[in-house]
Amino acid sequence: MDSLVKNFHFSLAMDSKWDCLLWFLLFVGLFKSLGFLWRTGLVIAQTFLIPGKSLSLFGVKSAWAVVTGASDGIGREFALQLGAAGFNVVLMARNESALKELATEIEQKSGVSTKIHLIDFTKTNEDSYAAITEQLSSLDIGVLVNNVGCGHSISADFVDVSQQEFGDIVAVNVTANVRVTRVILPMMIKRSAKSVKNRGLIINVGSFSGAVPIPMLQTYSATKAFLATFSTALAEEVRQHRITVEHLNAYFIVTKLSKISRTSLFVPTAKPYVAAVLSKIGLACGAAYTGRPNTSSPFWGHAVLDWYINSFPGGPSSFIETSFRMQRGLRASRLRKLEREKNAQH
Numbered sequence: 053m054d055s056l057v058k059n060f061h062f063s064l065a066m067d068s069k070w071d072c073l074l075w076f077l078l079f080v081g082l083f084k085s086l087g088f089l090w091r092t093g094l095v096i097a098q099t100f101l102i103p104g105k106s107l108s109l110f111g112v113k114s115a116w117a118v119v120t121g122a123s124d125g126i127g128r129e130f131a132l133q134l135g136a137a138g139f140n141v142v143l144m145a146r147n148e149s150a151l152k153e154l155a156t157e158i159e160q161k162s163g164v165s166t167k168i169h170l171i172d173f174t175k176t177n178e179d180s181y182a183a184i185t186e187q188l189s190s191l192d193i194g195v196l197v198n199n200v201g202c203g204h205s206i207s208a209d210f211v212d213v214s215q216q217e218f219g220d221i222v223a224v225n226v227t228a229n230v231r232v233t234r235v236i237l238p239m240m241i242k243r244s245a246k247s248v249k250n251r252g253l254i255i256n257v258g259s260f261s262g263a264v265p266i267p268m269l270q271t272y273s274a275t276k277a278f279l280a281t282f283s284t285a286l287a288e289e290v291r292q293h294r295i296t297v298e299h300l301n302a303y304f305i306v307t308k309l310s311k312i313s314r315t316s317l318f319v320p321t322a323k324p325y326v327a328a329v330l331s332k333i334g335l336a337c338g339a340a341y342t343g344r345p346n347t348s349s350p351f352w353g354h355a356v357l358d359w360y361i362n363s364f365p366g367g368p369s370s371f372i373e374t375s376f377r378m379q380r381g382l383r384a385s386r387l388r389k390l391e392r393e394k395n396a397q398h
């Protein structure tokens with residue numbers, strides 16, 4: 053009889069232990085599932101349903117937008133679409149004829165004013181930034197698009213990246229963005245102090261490679277990680293001046309830099325990409341899944357990719373090895389192409 057009672061107590065104790073564990077696991081599972089559903093719902097709502105802040109908040113009539121890297125690709129589209137929204141536009145890049153042509157196109161299509169600023173961000177010194185200050189200081193600047201960027205000529209191990217290429221990528225992707233912001237931000241702050249109606253917008257064109265480290269594009273990838281962190285920190289500082297900083301976590305877009313010439317569901321041309329950005333200001337869209345402050349993946353295909361990469365067990369870091377394999381393949385096929393071109397010349 054005694055042993056029967058003992059066994060009964062033992063199995064009761066065991067049952068309650070297992071019950072507790074089961075309840076704990078159920079609770080954790082429920083908590084995780086609710087979190088997943090909530091964050092996925094946010095991505096869907098922000099990407100497909102909720103409109104972003106209106107561009108007019110940043111002062112359309114008589115206000116200026118400054119776009120770096122405006123002669124081609126994404127920057128060119130920013131300039132065209134900001135002009136169409138009523139902003140006067142300052143265009144910065146190296147290619148004078150492309151900038152002049154674009155300036156004429158914007159003026160004719162949108163009836164706004166334009167200015168051109170020729171600059172090679174790999175060859176700047178203090179005078180270069182003084183010249184930007186001088187040209188812009190009298191303008192009422194509502195929007196800055198830090199778009200300029202350059203990548204590696206070919207995927208390569210870091211030991212094989214030339215000092216020149218390393219220096220150029222850092223100069224364009226880091227120094228230019230920071231220095232142009234440093235020139236324009238005081239102007240925006242002064243402007244916002246004049247009236248509570250004045251707001252500013254700084255768009256920093258980043259890349260998913262700042263979140264998913266890409267071997268063989270290590271320098272580009274690291275400069276984009278810098279931009280993400282810089283943007284987030286800056287956003288918090290300037291919020292008090294009614295200035296919004298938005299860091300774009302861009303995935304692939306058809307441009308010269310990406311070397312992609314065909315569109316797909318996840319690879320748009322610059323036009324729909326920029327249209328998505330400008331219609332979703334202030335919304336994280338795909339980046340809402342992980343809630344990275346002031347970061348946004350507004351184009352729907354990119355939002356889906358951002359959601360996928362971040363909801364994947366292990367997150368962005370799970371893709372490093374795959375990226376490495378991809379880059380090795382890309383390097384091999386690019387070298388083969390270069391070889392074919394060389395042979396064709398002989």
Ligand SMILES: NC(=O)c1ccc[n+]([C@@H]2O[C@H](COP(=O)([O-])OP(=O)(O)OC[C@H]3O[C@@H](n4cnc5c(N)ncnc54)[C@H](OP(=O)(O)O)[C@@H]3O)[C@@H](O)[C@H]2O)c1
Pocket residue numbers: 120121122123124125126127128144145146147148150171172173174199200201202224257258259260302303304305306307308309310
């Ligand atoms: N395309 C993509 O898949 C992708 C993905 C993620 C992020 N992004 C980012 O998007 C931004 C724009 O890239 P994109 O794809 O539009 O590239 P793009 O078509 O090659 O255009 C780059 C622009 O930057 C200018 N630029 C390049 N080097 C310069 C320099 N040293 N000094 C002054 N201007 C310079 C170019 O004009 P000039 O030659 O006339 O100077 C051009 O206007 C970059 O920050 C890039 O990292 C692109």
